[in-house]
Amino acid sequence: MGLVQFLIKRVIAILITIIIVLAVAFTLMHVAPGSFFSSANISAQMGALALQSPILYQKYLKMFEARYGLNQPLMEQIVQYVWHSLTFNFGTSFENPSVPIITQLKTAFPISASLAVGSTILSIIIGIPLGVMAALKRNTWIDSLLTTVSVMGQAIPSFVSAVILVLVFGVWFPGLLPVNGWGTPENAVLPIIALSLGNIGVVTRYMRGSLIEGMRQEYIRTAQAKGVRYWSIVWKHGIRNSLTALVTVIGPTFAFTVVNTVWVENIFSIPGLGTLMASAFPSDDIPLAVTSVFILSLMVMGMNLLVDLTYGLMDPRIQLK
């Protein structure tokens, strides 16, 4: 199958998935606007208004419903919402009606994207040599140390390691690296470390497994018999084949990284999509919540597409389908 056909097929699949996600998310999140009014953020004012002047409160509610189209039939709202989202016309959030969501996304998205992509790149750069080392020194203390550490990195969630980093650099050694905020390159260091610990573990373990498997192949023995130098065998026949396979774990790992970005942003108070989510979900701010889910899912699906394409290009044995 040609590359173009493959691309078209996958983009259509992504579109269908996205439409389902949006429709399901919107339907599930569709709670009466009253729940937004009674949520913690504005309940004080609206509660007072409801007590003092029920008529005014009702009027305000009506205005609010009309503004966000909440008075229309649900089916119509869903279709409209999906259509608007697909054309990147997200409207405004409940909480911040003067700023369009797209403006908020323009500052938040690059931050989250750079964290997620930066951590993925860093963990590949660090994980591959570690995995190779563990595989070549198989069954030595180096191997068991690396394996244990990468298991721990994978098991301990990013928000726990983030909190530990805040403790180390905020309480024990204050001033070395900033532990919250965003703006300077130093701000990115700790969040990316917190994000990468798990990914490095994934890459290391995968690389170790696939290199051990790869070094057992017949062609390795052939090369050895021919008298090819050790490192040349390891590089040409071992590592390069494992790298192709490594591309396939990047997809699922990236989905995991995006979720972790949401958590880490909240611990380090970084104004990305994750913090937008944390302000939208608890206060029932439907437009902002669904939009942030939409954008992050889109990011994951885009990455998966890229991974499949790279895999197809790197390994001629794989047929794109």
Add this chain to the structure above:
Amino acid sequence: MALTIGEVSTQKVLRRLQSNMAWRRFRRNKLAVVGLGWVIVFVIIGIIGPYIAPHNYATTNFLAANQPPSWNYPFGTDNVGHDMYSEVIWSVQNALEIAFGATLVSFIIGMALGLWAGLRGGVADMVIMRLVDFMYSFPTYFLDLILVTKLGRSMGPILLAIGITGWAGYARLVRSLVLSMRHGDMVEAARSLGASPAHIARRYLLPNAMNNMVVALAFGIPGDLTVMAGLSVVGMGLRPPLPSFGNMIAQAGSNILGYPWLMYIPAGIFAITLLSFLFVADGLQDALNPKGGY
């Protein structure tokens, strides 16, 4: 008749032999044994927690707020005077309910769908596998967030949300196990003797897939615990005053500069617990799947 009795007893002996060997293999993995010890302690605390906790989780004492660990408050107190020791004990119970409850829900859904897809094939298989692909194509954590928003932030809804979004991996595993056995000699023999598909599934496929499934289930527990705590990080976890490890860690994140003990203990216990469950899963893998199937 005598033959049947003999056969049964041989089977029994064989099974006991197998479980003995599995336990011996499990014991060889030292980390797994340590992990199992911690998990057992965890389960016991979860069961008797409400009786041994010195305070109720909702009890606040403003006179004793923000105290570092002391004799009266071994784990210190937070900004409204919750005794962190009691909070941790109550959290263990919540975590256990999620760890076993939610994982079991996804396990059952995944097993049913995977068996169905594998045995039926055809349209059922296609629809179920599309559904699995769909669940895999974006992070299910976001679905959890949406479901929890809809259903509410208490124990049942969170358990259900994590449960009904986490089944895709199990379904895929069961299906592949069934497919690998479906055309094997064993199933062929049973079918030629006239066994019904349901009988084949119950008598031959499930028992043989069980080892792999138990290992997968064990590996699923730390993931579900992480997601549960992750809900708290964006403010959608158990609604306070109900305590959970996620709530404590998220809160500690914002108070850490002044009151670091609020972080040491909950985060430490949570991390050790996740690792223990993982080590046990790893040990089960060695014990039940010595060839490393999963």
